[in-house]
Every structure is written in structure tokens, then in C-alpha cells.
Amino acid sequence: MPQSVQERNLMKRLTGLLFAALALAAMVWAADSLLINGAGATFPNPIYTKWFSEYHNKNPKIEFNYQSVGSGAGIKQVTDGTVDFGATDGPMNDEQLKAYQDKHGFGILHFPTVLGAVVPTYNLPGVTAVLNFTPDALAGIYLGKITKWNDPAIAAANKGVNLPANDIVVIHRSDGSGTTYCFTDYLSKVSAEWNSKVKKGTSVNWPAGLGGKGNEGVTGLIKQTPNSIGYVELIYAAQNNIPYGAVKNASGAFVKADLKGVSEAAAGVAKDMPADFRVSITNAPGKGAYPISTFTWLLIPQKISDSAKRDSIKGFLKWMLADGQNYTEQLEYAKLPKEVVAKESKAINTVQ
Amino acid sequence: MVTTSTTYGSAGPAVGPRSFVAKLRNGDEIARLVTFIFAMTVVLITVLLVYELWVNSALPRHKFGLNFFTTSVWDPIMDEFGALPFIYGTIVTSAVALFIAVPLGIGAAIFLAELAPQRISDTLQFFIDLLAAVPSVIYGVLGVFIVVPLMRTVIYPLINKPLGFLPIFKGPSYGVGFLTAGIVLAIMVIPYIISVSREVLLSVPRDQREAALALGATRWESTWKVVVPFAKTGIMGSIFLALARALGETMAVTMVVGNTPKIAASLFAPGYSIAAVIANEFTEATGPLYTQSLIALGLVLFILTFIINGLARILILVTTQKGSGVTR
Numbered sequence: 001m002p003q004s005v006q007e008r009n010l011m012k013r014l015t016g017l018l019f020a021a022l023a024l025a026a027m028v029w030a031a032d033s034l035l036i037n038g039a040g041a042t043f044p045n046p047i048y049t050k051w052f053s054e055y056h057n058k059n060p061k062i063e064f065n066y067q068s069v070g071s072g073a074g075i076k077q078v079t080d081g082t083v084d085f086g087a088t089d090g091p092m093n094d095e096q097l098k099a100y101q102d103k104h105g106f107g108i109l110h111f112p113t114v115l116g117a118v119v120p121t122y123n124l125p126g127v128t129a130v131l132n133f134t135p136d137a138l139a140g141i142y143l144g145k146i147t148k149w150n151d152p153a154i155a156a157a158n159k160g161v162n163l164p165a166n167d168i169v170v171i172h173r174s175d176g177s178g179t180t181y182c183f184t185d186y187l188s189k190v191s192a193e194w195n196s197k198v199k200k201g202t203s204v205n206w207p208a209g210l211g212g213k214g215n216e217g218v219t220g221l222i223k224q225t226p227n228s229i230g231y232v233e234l235i236y237a238a239q240n241n242i243p244y245g246a247v248k249n250a251s252g253a254f255v256k257a258d259l260k261g262v263s264e265a266a267a268g269v270a271k272d273m274p275a276d277f278r279v280s281i282t283n284a285p286g287k288g289a290y291p292i293s294t295f296t297w298l299l300i301p302q303k304i305s306d307s308a309k310r311d312s313i314k315g316f317l318k319w320m321l322a323d324g325q326n327y328t329e330q331l332e333y334a335k336l337p338k339e340v341v342a343k344e345s346k347a348i349n350t351v352q
Numbered sequence: 353m354v355t356t357s358t359t360y361g362s363a364g365p366a367v368g369p370r371s372f373v374a375k376l377r378n379g380d381e382i383a384r385l386v387t388f389i390f391a392m393t394v395v396l397i398t399v400l401l402v403y404e405l406w407v408n409s410a411l412p413r414h415k416f417g418l419n420f421f422t423t424s425v426w427d428p429i430m431d432e433f434g435a436l437p438f439i440y441g442t443i444v445t446s447a448v449a450l451f452i453a454v455p456l457g458i459g460a461a462i463f464l465a466e467l468a469p470q471r472i473s474d475t476l477q478f479f480i481d482l483l484a485a486v487p488s489v490i491y492g493v494l495g496v497f498i499v500v501p502l503m504r505t506v507i508y509p510l511i512n513k514p515l516g517f518l519p520i521f522k523g524p525s526y527g528v529g530f531l532t533a534g535i536v537l538a539i540m541v542i543p544y545i546i547s548v549s550r551e552v553l554l555s556v557p558r559d560q561r562e563a564a565l566a567l568g569a570t571r572w573e574s575t576w577k578v579v580v581p582f583a584k585t586g587i588m589g590s591i592f593l594a595l596a597r598a599l600g601e602t603m604a605v606t607m608v609v610g611n612t613p614k615i616a617a618s619l620f621a622p623g624y625s626i627a628a629v630i631a632n633e634f635t636e637a638t639g640p641l642y643t644q645s646l647i648a649l650g651l652v653l654f655i656l657t658f659i660i661n662g663l664a665r666i667l668i669l670v671t672t673q674k675g676s677g678v679t680r
Contacts, residue, residue: 070635076643096638169526174611174628176428176636198429202636205427210526210622211611213632220607224500224527 034308039067040074040087043178043233044296047114047331048087051324055316062312071178072202078299079103084309086299089116089178090185090202091278106303109351110277111317111344112295115334117234117262118183119244119292123222124149126164131245132157132254135190135283135291138247141168141229142187143194144208149227157248164227171221171230174211176202182294183231186282190291231292234262235332249291250283261290262334270339277344293334303352310351317348402654409648411641420648426613426629428637433645435652437613441530441623442656445605446598448534448619449541454591456538457545461587464546465553466575477550484543492607495536500527500608507531508620519617528610531619536604541594548593552586553579585668592664599657602627626653 045068052064069077071088078086079100091110092100100108120133137153140146146153150163173180181202188195198204212218215236222230234257237244246256255261268286269279283291300317304310321341328335336344375381412420412433423434464473504527515521556579564574580587602625610622611632626649637643 072636072638075638167524174606175632201429202638203428203633205425205429205432206612209612210528211624211632213606213611217607220496221528224496225504 033061033063034312035063035065036085036309036312037065037067037083038074038085038087038298039069039077039083040299041071041089041178041296042068043089043116043235044087044114044333046235047328047333050327050331051316051320054324054327055319058319059312059315062316064316070176071181072176075299078108078301084304085301085313087113087297088299089294089296090181090200091280091297092299104301104303106301109300109302109347110297111300111347112277112297112336112340113320114328114336115262115266115281115293115295116178116182117257117290117293117334118179118186118231119234119237119257120229120231120247121219121222121237121242121244122229123226124164125226127161129158129161130243130256131161132248133245134248135186139187139191139194141170142172142206142208143191143197144170157254166227169225169228170206170209171218171225171228172206172209172211173214173218173231175213175217177214178202178294178296179215179231179233180204182282182292185280185294186292189280189283234258238332247291249287249289250285251287251289253287255288255290257290257292259329259332259334261288262293263337265289265291265293266295266334266340267337270337270343273340273343275347277340277347300351302350314348314351318345321345321348402651405647405651405654409644409651411644412648415641420645421652424613424615428633428639428642431639431641433641433648435626435649437615438624438626438629438649439652439656440615441609441613442599442625442627442653444530444619444623445533445537445609445625446595448531449537449598450591450595452535452538453542453545453594457542457590457594458549458587460542460546461549461553461590462575462580465550466579467571473550477547480543480546484547488540488601488604489607491536491540492604494539495532495604495608499532499535503527503529503532503535512620520619523616523618523620525620526610526622528608529618529620529622530609530616533605533609533623533625534619536608537598537601540601540604541597544594544597545590548590549583549587552583552590555586556582584671588664588668588671592661595660595664596657599660600627600653601625602631606631626650626656 045066048066048068052066056063066087067083071090074083074086074088075092075096077083079096081104086108092108097107120131120138122131124131131154134153134157137146137151137157140151140153147167148165149168150165155161155163181200184194184198184200184204188198188200198207210221212221212230215232218230218232219236219240219242222228232242232244236242244257246254248254249265264286265281265284268284268289269281273279277295277297279295281293281295284293298317300313304313321336321344325335325341372381416423416433420433420435421439422436423432424436425432425434426437427433464476468476504525508525511521512525560578560582561574564578565571569577605625606628609625609628611624611628612622613624613629614621616623630646630649634643634646637646
């Protein structure tokens with residue numbers, strides 16, 4: 001292409017200008033923007049994404065990057081020090097806390113952020129009523145001891161419902177998940193046999209049943225299989241209009257899960273909240289408390305050497321406890337009780 | 353690979369009539385060096401892969417030893433891990449898949465290559481290539497919504513009533529299980545078998561067919577007794593390609609296999625596969641022994657693929673040597 005000298009000079013100057021502008025932009029961005037990396041639980045990912053984007057809008061210089069890779073991976077990454085904070089659906093156990101302490105020379109703190117719940121869902125052709133489940137019935141079904149739908153343990157709590165004499169098809173999560181942690185945590189509290197045989201965890205050695213991958217996998221299997229029972233997150237059931245049953249709580253009432261019942265379960269435990277916030281709220285006391293509820297936590301190192309990062313994380317935590325809580329209910333998460341918020345506000349100051 | 357490197361080293365200026373510098377200038381040496389490096393990366397990646405899998409599975413190797421292959425308890429809470437149900441599930445689902453896909457795929461390939469009019473063959477080939485490109489999660493969804501209900505309501509009663517006394521068809525069906533996973537895998541690998549086999553059959557020289565016909569063979573006799581044996585090695589290759597895909601398939605299998613680490617004789621029973629359990633549990637694996645046991649499973653899958661590939665090569669060698677007199 002024939003070009004005049006003038007044209008070429010102009011092109012050169014324009015290119016130069018472009019590069020200068022890019023370099024300037026990069027410098028400004030690098031100097032002003034602070035990127036904070038986190039990784040962990042998938043269950044609170046929708047609310048965390050919302051929070052981080054809202055917080056970024058209010059504080060354009062601070063940007064959070066959250067990867068929802070799973071609670072186990074979150075704990076591992078924050079322990080390895082590859083991310084600034086972690087997130088988990090089940091609290092770190094003493095062994096994990098010790099591993100963190102040994103590696104870094106200081107501890108890690110748990111900050112509850114929101115609450116979730118797990119609900120029993122089922123596919124029983126011909127039964128339209130909301131079924132009631134006692135703790136014994138749920139534990140018996142998942143232990144593989146209650147095998148028929150018309151078993152007395154189920155029928156006694158569902159008077160007037162015509163339960164079929166069919167075999168129960170038990171469905172659980174196949175992937176490791178906080179949902180399973182919460183569900184097995186509940187079962188190990190209400191059933192001594194479960195507690196000795198299976199115990200609690202993100203994945204367990206299931207005595208009975210089929211596995212589905214994710215909430216959608218479990219729901220898919222239940223829809224495809226008559227006479228089946230499974231468990232999914234309350235949020236997932238609510239958003240997808242999946243019918244679910246009521247569960248008998250510690251004070252003897254059958255409660256169908258909703259945000260109020262979940263918050264009440266947290267409030268029942270809030271008074272005796274341990275200082276490190278590692279508390280299970282399954283089978284919580286309180287008349288309206290929904291028994292299969294859980295906190296989900298952010299994992300924040302006790303010492304953060306980068307002062308800018310430390311201030312940003314502490315600022316975010318304070319905002320999350322105040323304004324942030326207002327975003328929870330539109331996304332179907334239950335709010336933290338006031339007592340817990342007050343306790344956490346104090347705990348934020350211990351991050352150094 | 354090693355010999356290539358030594359010849360490269362000795363390919364100095366003294367060897368050929370052209371000097372090393374001249375070769376360099378004309379690009380021969382550069383092309384050789386660059387392509388050699390590319391070829392070596394394949395070896396390097398394989399070696400690194402095995403090394404990583406080996407190093408990162410030290411804990412279960414030391415704790416369980418060979419028991420890892422023979423025990424069938426998978427309990428992350430009690431830290432007990434055994435690979436047997438997963439190995440069993442992987443082999444059974446792949447075997448079912450091949451059992452269905454091989455006759456169907458080769459039959460279709462023979463039709464397309466030998467019997468169908470050119471236009472129909474080309475049109476169908478287009479659809480087959482399209483099928484081969486469908487992501488596996490789509491096949492998984494297809495499995496969940498079509499094969500699973502079909503299995504429970506149609507296939508299971510059809511097989512279980514007359515053949516239920518056989519251990520492999522005993523017991524109840526939940527829709528998901530070994531057979532369902534095998535069927536979905538078969539649907540996934542058939543396009544590979546058809547595509548490669550058709551290509552191989554088409555590349556059989558025309559003389560071979562004409563010679564057979566000239567000797568008085570019918571069309572079918574020429575196809576079955578001359579063309580297919582001639583293409584045997586290539587057809588075998590297509591089957592092993594399909595098997596490799598079936599062994600390592602993750603998403604579609606985990607959606608329809610039932611994800612239950614149990615060994616059951618019945619094909620209707622739910623099971624699990626190696627690839628599926630790694631995908632399911634790796635992200636939430638807590639504790640080093642748990643994580644490393646999953647990595648050890650990855651190593652097992654690698655070894656399994658390696659053994660099967662080795663057997664395949666031996667099979668090809670044996671069959672082509674004693675075979676139809678048609679060797680390459």
C-alpha cells in the first residue's frame with residue numbers, strides 16, 4: 001500500500017499515543033485498585049457475588065475475586081496461602097485449625113455470613129399432602145432400615161395420608177458438598193446409630209441409595225424415580241418450586257423450612273455462641289426453629305500483613321454485617337440474628 | 353524417539369553432500385529441530401503426568417499398598433479407601449458400551465462405505481461427524497431424560513421377565529445403573545467407530561474388490577471376505593479409540609450410573625466409575641489422604657488405559673499375522 005511520509009508519521013505518532021495511554025491506564029489501575037482473592041463454598045456463591053459487586057460499586061478501588069470451588073478446596077487454598085480468604089459451609093475441624101496455625105504462626109477466624117437450610121424432597125405418585133418427617137424416620141430411611149413408605153415410623157407422623165407399600169428409593173448427593181455436611185450433621189445429632197456408623201462430612205460412606213451430582217442431579221433423579229426421597233438446599237427448592245416435607249424439630253413441632261424458621265434456629269443458638277463462631281445449628285431449640293439449618297462462614301486469617309488488604313477486608317466485613325444483610329432475603333438466604341451480628345462486629349477488631 | 357535424537361546429533365556437515373550451514377539456511381535442520389521438539393512435548397507431557405500422579409498419591413500407596421485395588425470400602429470420614437468398585441464400574445460400563453456399539457458401528461460403516469449410494473453416504477457422514485462433536489454433558493442430559501425412564505418402564509420389564517433368573521439381569525431397576533451408563537456410552541462412541549471404520553473401508557484399493565468380483569464372488573462376499581479383513585487393523589483402531597473414550601468419560605456417566613460404590617453382578621444395579629468419582633469428590637476432598645486417594649484413582653485409570661492399549665496392540669499383531677493373508 002503506497003503511503004505518504006506524512007501519513008506514516010501520523011500513524012507512528014498515533015501508535016505512540018495509544019501506547020502511552022495504555023501504559024498510563026495500567027499505572028493508574030495498578031496504583032489505585034486492590035484485588036482481594038478468595039475461594040471456597042459454592043452454596044453462598046450467589047450472595048457473595050452480589051455482595052462483592054455491590055461493595056465494589058461503593059468502593060471502586062477495591063475488587064474481590066471469589067472462586068466458588070467448594071468448601072474443601074477453599075480451606076486448602078487459604079491454608080496454603082494462595083488466596084486472601086476462604087469460605088466454607090462446614091466449620092474447619094481442630095486438626096485443620098492446627099495445620100493452619102502450624103503453617104502460619106497465627107490462627108484463622110470464622111465469620112458467619114448468612115444461613116441456609118436443607119429440605120427433604122420426594123416423589124410419591126398419588127400423595128399430594130406435605131409429608132411430615134420425624135428424625136427417626138429420616139435417619140432410618142438413610143440408614144437403609146426403613147425400606148417401605150408405609151412403615152409405621154413414617155405413617156405415625158402422617159395420619160390421614162394414604163402411603164403406598166412401595167420400596168423407598170433413597171437419593172443423596174454424589175459430589176462432596178456443604179449440603180451433605182449439614183444433612184449428615186443433623187442425622188448424627190438425632191441418631192446414635194448414624195453417629196457411630198456413618199458420622200458427618202461433605203462426603204460420607206452412604207449405607208443406602210443412589211447418588212446424584214449437585215442439587216440438580218438429585219432433583220433430576222427424584223423426578224425420574226417414583227417412590228424416591230432426597231435432600232436439596234432450601235434455596236434450590238424454593239427457586240425451582242420443588243415441593244418438600246416438614247421436619248420435626250427439637251421442641252417437637254413439625255416445621256416446613258422457610259427463612260424465618262432458619263433464622264430462629266440460629267437465634268436459639270446465638271446466646272451460647274462460642275467465641276470462634278464454629279457452631280452447628282442443626283436440631284436447634286426453639287418452637288419455630290427449622291432443624292436442618294446451617295451457617296456458612298468466611299475464613300479470615302488472624303493476621304494480614306498487607307495493611308491495605310487488611311483494612312479492605314475488615315471494611316467489607318463491617319459492611320456485610322450491616323447493609324449487606326439487606327440483600328440476603330431477595331436471594332432466599334436467611335439473615336443473621338442480631339446477637340450474632342453484634343458478636344461478629346467485635347470479633348472483626350481482632351484481625352490484625 | 354531416542355534414535356531420532358542420536359541421528360540428529362550425528363547429522364553434521366560431514367554426513368551429506370550439503371553442509372550443515374546450508375541445511376540450516378534452507379530450513380531443513382530448523383524444520384527438523386522444531387518438529388522434533390513438538391514431538392518430544394508429547395512424551396514429556398505423558399512422563400510429567402505419570403510423575404505427578406505417582407508423587408501425589410504416595411500416602412494411599414504407603415497406607416493401603418496393593419489393598420487399594422482389592423478393597424471396596426470408600427469412606428472419607430474413616431479414611432478408608434478402596435478402588436475396586438470404581439475399577440469394576442469403569443470396566444463394566446465400557447464393556448457394555450462396546451458390546452452394543454461395535455456391531456452397530458461396524459455394520460453402519462460397511463453400509464456407508466460399500467453399499468450405500470455416494471450421496472446418501474456423504475450426507476449420513478455429515479450427521480455422524482456432527483454427533484461425534486456433541487459435548488458429553490448433552491449425552492448425559494439425553495440419558496437422564498430419555499434413557500433412564502425408558503430403562504425403567506420398557507427395557508427393564510422386557511429383559512427382566514424372561515431373563516431375570518440370570519444374575520446379570522436380576523434385581524430391581526432404578527433406571528440408573530451399569531446398563532444405562534453403557535447404553536449412553538454406546539450412543540456416544542458409535543460415531544467414532546462409524547467415522548473411522550468408514551474411512552478405512554473406503555481406503556481399501558479398488559483392485560481388491562474387482563479381483564474378488566472377477567473370481568465370481570457376490571457383492572456381499574467381496575465385502576465381507578475381502579474388504580473387511582483388509583481393513584481389519586483400521587477397524588480395530590476405531591474400536592480402541594471408542595474404548596478409550598468410554599473408559600475416561602466422566603460427565604455423561606456420572607449423570608446416569610447411580611454413583612454408588614458397590615459391586616453388583618446385575619447390570620440394572622447402580623454403580624460408579626473412576627472418572628465419575630474423581631469429578632464428584634475432588635473439589636470437596638478434605639485431608640491429604642482423601643485427596644491423594646482420588647489422585648491414586650487417576651493413576652489407576654491411567655494404568656487401566658495403558659494395559660488395555662497394550663492388549664489391543666497385541667491383539668492386532670496376532671490377528672493380522674495369522675489372519676486372512678492380507679497384511680499391510
